[in-house]
Amino acid sequence: MSIASTCSSPPGVRFVRYENEAHLPGIQKVVGSSLSEPYPIFTYRYFLVHWPQHCYLALDGTNQCIGAIICRLQPHKNTLGFEMDHGAESDGEKFDSKLAVRSVHGVLVPAALMRGYIAMVAVNPNYRKQGIGSKLVCLAIESMLQEKANEIVLETEATNTQAIHFYQRLGFIKEKRLHRYYLNGVDAFRLKLRAPL
Amino acid sequence: MNSPLPHHIPHGWVDITPLFREATHGKQMQTHIVLHMTTTGEAQFKAFLSGSKMQLGELLMASGFELLDAMSALEIMDPKMDSGMASVADSAQSLRFDWATPLSSPQALWVMDTFMACEVTWHTGFSLVQTVLTCIYYPYISQMTFEGLTALADSQPHNFLLYVYLVITTKCIRLVSHEMRKGNVYEDEDFSTATYGQSFAEQILPHQVPALLAQATALVQSLAESHAADPHQCRIYRAMHNRFEVRAKLFDFFNLLASPTRATMPQCHQMATLIRILVASDIGVQQTYALGTAIPGAFSKQCACRYSGHMPPRPVDILGIPSATQWLLGMLSAMIRTTSPHHVGSPEGLTIFLQLLQYGTAPLAPFVRSWLISVIASWDSVLDCYSHRNVVIDSIHMFSCPEMHILPLARAKDYAARMNDFHPALMDKQYEASARFLAWVVEPYFGIYRSYCQNRPRQRRLLHKLVTEWETVHLEALSLERQDAQLAELTVRASVKGPIRENRAFSAWAYDIKLGLMVEFVLDAFGLDLYSPFEYVIGYWYADYLVNMRLNNAQSLLGQLQQRRDRLTDASEDAHRITESIGFLTYRTTYLALSRELCRGLVMLLAGLQRLDQHDACSYGLTTGDAYFNCRFRLFMMVQTPTYLPYSEWAQVDKHFSQTEPGVLLDTAHRHFEQSDGYARDALSLIANDANHDFSIDHGLQHHVLAMQETARINRSTVLWVRTKYDECPEVLAANRWVTWADGGHPMAPDYLRCRPITPPPP
Numbered sequence: 001m002s003i004a005s006t007c008s009s010p011p012g013v014r015f016v017r018y019e020n021e022a023h024l025p026g027i028q029k030v031v032g033s034s035l036s037e038p039y040p041i042f043t044y045r046y047f048l049v050h051w052p053q054h055c056y057l058a059l060d061g062t063n064q065c066i067g068a069i070i071c072r073l074q075p076h077k078n079t080l081g082f083e084m085d086h087g088a089e090s091d092g093e094k095f096d097s098k099l100a101v102r103s104v105h106g107v108l109v110p111a112a113l114m115r116g117y118i119a120m121v122a123v124n125p126n127y128r129k130q131g132i133g134s135k136l137v138c139l140a141i142e143s144m145l146q147e148k149a150n151e152i153v154l155e156t157e158a159t160n161t162q163a164i165h166f167y168q169r170l171g172f173i174k175e176k177r178l179h180r181y182y183l184n185g186v187d188a189f190r191l192k193l194r195a196p197l
Numbered sequence: 198m199n200s201p202l203p204h205h206i207p208h209g210w211v212d213i214t215p216l217f218r219e220a221t222h223g224k225q226m227q228t229h230i231v232l233h234m235t236t237t238g239e240a241q242f243k244a245f246l247s248g249s250k251m252q253l254g255e256l257l258m259a260s261g262f263e264l265l266d267a268m269s270a271l272e273i274m275d276p277k278m279d280s281g282m283a284s285v286a287d288s289a290q291s292l293r294f295d296w297a298t299p300l301s302s303p304q305a306l307w308v309m310d311t312f313m314a315c316e317v318t319w320h321t322g323f324s325l326v327q328t329v330l331t332c333i334y335y336p337y338i339s340q341m342t343f344e345g346l347t348a349l350a351d352s353q354p355h356n357f358l359l360y361v362y363l364v365i366t367t368k369c370i371r372l373v374s375h376e377m378r379k380g381n382v383y384e385d386e387d388f389s390t391a392t393y394g395q396s397f398a399e400q401i402l403p404h405q406v407p408a409l410l411a412q413a414t415a416l417v418q419s420l421a422e423s424h425a426a427d428p429h430q431c432r433i434y435r436a437m438h439n440r441f442e443v444r445a446k447l448f449d450f451f452n453l454l455a456s457p458t459r460a461t462m463p464q465c466h467q468m469a470t471l472i473r474i475l476v477a478s479d480i481g482v483q484q485t486y487a488l489g490t491a492i493p494g495a496f497s498k499q500c501a502c503r504y505s506g507h508m509p510p511r512p513v514d515i516l517g518i519p520s521a522t523q524w525l526l527g528m529l530s531a532m533i534r535t536t537s538p539h540h541v542g543s544p545e546g547l548t549i550f551l552q553l554l555q556y557g558t559a560p561l562a563p564f565v566r567s568w569l570i571s572v573i574a575s576w577d578s579v580l581d582c583y584s585h586r587n588v589v590i591d592s593i594h595m596f597s598c599p600e601m602h603i604l605p606l607a608r609a610k611d612y613a614a615r616m617n618d619f620h621p622a623l624m625d626k627q628y629e630a631s632a633r634f635l636a637w638v639v640e641p642y643f644g645i646y647r648s649y650c651q652n653r654p655r656q657r658r659l660l661h662k663l664v665t666e667w668e669t670v671h672l673e674a675l676s677l678e679r680q681d682a683q684l685a686e687l688t689v690r691a692s693v694k695g696p697i698r699e700n701r702a703f704s705a706w707a708y709d710i711k712l713g714l715m716v717e718f719v720l721d722a723f724g725l726d727l728y729s730p731f732e733y734v735i736g737y738w739y740a741d742y743l744v745n746m747r748l749n750n751a752q753s754l755l756g757q758l759q760q761r762r763d764r765l766t767d768a769s770e771d772a773h774r775i776t777e778s779i780g781f782l783t784y785r786t787t788y789l790a791l792s793r794e795l796c797r798g799l800v801m802l803l804a805g806l807q808r809l810d811q812h813d814a815c816s817y818g819l820t821t822g823d824a825y826f827n828c829r830f831r832l833f834m835m836v837q838t839p840t841y842l843p844y845s846e847w848a849q850v851d852k853h854f855s856q857t858e859p860g861v862l863l864d865t866a867h868r869h870f871e872q873s874d875g876y877a878r879d880a881l882s883l884i885a886n887d888a889n890h891d892f893s894i895d896h897g898l899q900h901h902v903l904a905m906q907e908t909a910r911i912n913r914s915t916v917l918w919v920r921t922k923y924d925e926c927p928e929v930l931a932a933n934r935w936v937t938w939a940d941g942g943h944p945m946a947p948d949y950l951r952c953r954p955i956t957p958p959p960p
Contacts, residue, residue, distance in 0.1 A: 158726070168729060173729065173732075173830055173831050173834065174726070174727045174728070174729070175727070175834055176654060176657075176727070177654045177657075177725040177726065177727060178654060179654045189726075189727075192830075192834075194830045
């Protein structure tokens with residue numbers, strides 16, 4: 001059973017994959033009104049041009065954007081240069097047949113290389129509490145998992161307990177606490193989802 | 198041009214400001230607009246634009262245009278990002294404010310304190326724009342000359358006092374900022390050194406500052422005397438005098454740090470932390486803050502927004518009594534942790550020590566190495582840690598000494614001299630190497646202490662780094678002891694009988710430090726809120742696992758020492774040292790056993806409650822499979838340390854928990870808490886019988902033991918309460934799910950040493 005299928009779609013809301021620049025103003029509007037960080041248009045385009053297949057929109061009956069998720073999927077920089085083959089250059093110690101580790105300068109790192117990153121998730125305040133955000137996140141996760149993501153990370157405000165619980169329900173765990181990560185001075189948690197083996 | 202940006206344009210950048218001005222019909226520009234392209238690239242770019250027919254959504258992309266560039270890009274004319282757009286309000290406000298208005302003494306005091314609060318906030322990690330530069334007097338004093346300033350003393354005494362104070366504070370800020378940038382060992386999340394092109398009252402030279410201070414101090418004293426009949430005014434002037442004294446000491450201290458012979462960033466940053474604590478705890482500030490009278494508009498968020506597109510995210514923190522108390526407690530706690538026996542020395546210092554000994558004296562390397570082995574063996578491992586701890590305590594105390602810039606090395610040399618165990622041919626080098634090693638040992642304590650106060654996530658990363666380094670030291674120590682055991686026997690002192698190869702003191706010492714760091718790493722995550730409630734069991738189980746390894750290591754050392762002690766006569770010097778070491782190690786094993794039992798009790802208690810509550814799956818809507826998978830992943834994240842823990846061990850324990858009746862788990866928890874109480878009594882007894890009071894009074898160990906004993910007692914009563922309820926009606930208890938961890942935070946945070954009991958619900 002796919003992750004996305006576990007999230008129900010609210011009636012009257014369509015979920016579409018990002019197609020072209022015509023979607024950008026709607027995304028900017030909904031993200032700009034929901035998130036504290038001021039993102040320039042270059043940030044949107046950085047994600048949307050590189051990884052349009054992992055960006056989704058929620059549209060209402062009049063095709064207005066009421067929610068959006070923007071993601072990235074690329075090799076994790078700390079593990080670049082290593083072969084994808086599990087076990088290569090590893091110290092051989094494993095705790096799972098597919099989740100191998102290898103020693104890098106004395107530090108064990110996972111052999112997983114592809115890291116998905118959920119950069120922005122936003123839903124119009126008038127449409128919240130209807131499962132739209134959940135559906136968007138599930139769609140993005142599934143999209144990245146299909147492209148062999150080994151892990152998916154995101155940051156969320158440490159005070160946003162609802163979001164943290166939501167992601168924990170999906171299987172994310174807290175990996176780090178980022179000191180004053182946001183411009184408003186709030187700490188962030190980096191949450192990580194390990195891809196199913 | 199009013200641009201705050203430097204007018205120099207780096208090579209490869211093209212200034213298109215004239216073009217833009219032309220396009221905007223000559224509107225005034227506040228900033229330069231530059232494009233990064235070479236002349237050749239510009240021509241190609243223009244040719245491309247003229248010949249291309251780009252569609253909506255098509256982009257010209259550079260291969261190196263990454264996320265950081267995208268995030269850093271400016272959108273011109275957008276007030277949120279174009280700082281030039283915000284300068285109008287800035288100018289208008291500046292024009293409205295009259296700096297030359299004579300101030301009253303309460304007004305001057307208020308500005309002083311608020312400015313200091315801004316400085317403190319800067320030390321906590323905010324930028325100058327958000328803090329110090331919000332003071333509207335700042336640009337004024339930045340232009341004031343020495344002569345102009347001194348001339349104010351008679352006509353506007355309170356203005357003079359305020360301006361002198363601001364100038365000296367600015368000088369302190371400059372010194373700290375300079376040192377921080379020069380040191381280059383900080384992280385931007387800890388400290389912001391960007392000056393936004395501002396000068397720090399450079400027109401007043403450093404050698405003129407003492408004269409200003411002296412003049413201001415004399416003036417405030419004379420003012421206090423002239424207002425002796427007015428207690429209120431006297432208090433204000435006394436408060437001012439207090440501030441000048443503190444500021445003078447800080448200025449001298451920073452100047453010492455900035456001197457060419459001793460420019461040490463860590464101490465500087467440490468001092469910055471102490472400023473915050475000093476300011477917060479300064480009785481004068483707390484009690485007389487109300488004496489000040491606010492000046493509307495003297496501190497404005499708009500004042501410096503032209504320097505940055507980012508508005509201050511929150512008001513400048515004015516530290517009050519609650520936050521002062523919090524910082525003081527944090528500092529005391531950090532000191533206790535710093536001086537506790539399971540902290541570490543510097544692996545870097547140790548590496549230098551080894552290099553100096555081995556490579557600096559290549560022809561004599563075998564003898565040096567054997568000497569090293571014998572010396573380290575004679576340190577008796579744990580006692581060595583204990584001795585180094587005194588160096589650390591001295592180094593912390595030295596902050597009150599004006600000669601602090603020479604004390605650490607001098608103290609280290611003194612200690613090295615007392616070792617009196619050098620090879621005659623290598624006296625100088627060994628002496629210097631030992632001294633440097635001991636001086637370096639102090640450094641990581643500063644690091645941990647600093648990061649504890651400033652940034653706990655950074656402390657966690659530092660711990661992780663230290664674990665990795667100490668793993669290397671441990672492996673090298675093992676190798677060294679293995680290779681040189683025979684050489685060591687050649688130089689063993691006559692009083693030591695028997696082969697020294699039996700003693701693995703060096704490697705055991707390194708191993709113990711590594712395990713201690715790992716425990717810290719795991720438990721630190723509780724304070725950072727990294728564990729979800731259903732993961733608490735794993736956290737304490739892994740802490741128990743590590744503490745148990747430390748205990749085994751300590752017991753092994755204790756056995757070795759007792760064997761050595763049995764071979765010696767009572768009169769020998771070594772016998773006394775080893776006996777002392779055995780005493781300390783006995784206490785240490787008791788303390789570790791206490792920690793282990795407490796951990797195990799908590800594991801069993803949490804596991805029992807989870808079994809009652811089925812918390813691991815229900816509260817988060819996880820399926821059992823998800824929870825199981827998450828536990829495995831959490832364990833992996835937790836043990837990203839060189840000593841890799843196989844998942845299978847936890848899986849067995851988890852299976853045992855799932856198959857055991859909750860009541861049995863609770864009974865086991867009770868038993869462990871009882872045993873920990875017994876160990877606590879033993880430890881307290883050892884402390885009471887310690888004639889020298891070596892490890893009880895000075896280092897707060899008794900406090901630790903008492904705290905753990907209290908923790909065990911409270912948790913024991915909790916177990917009994919739950920057990921009673923469980924016996925009464927287990928089904929109801931399970932259905933009610935009264936332990937709402939998901940909403941209530943962590944019942945055990947921050948770590949097992951200071952854990953809070955689970956609060957039972959009201960009956």
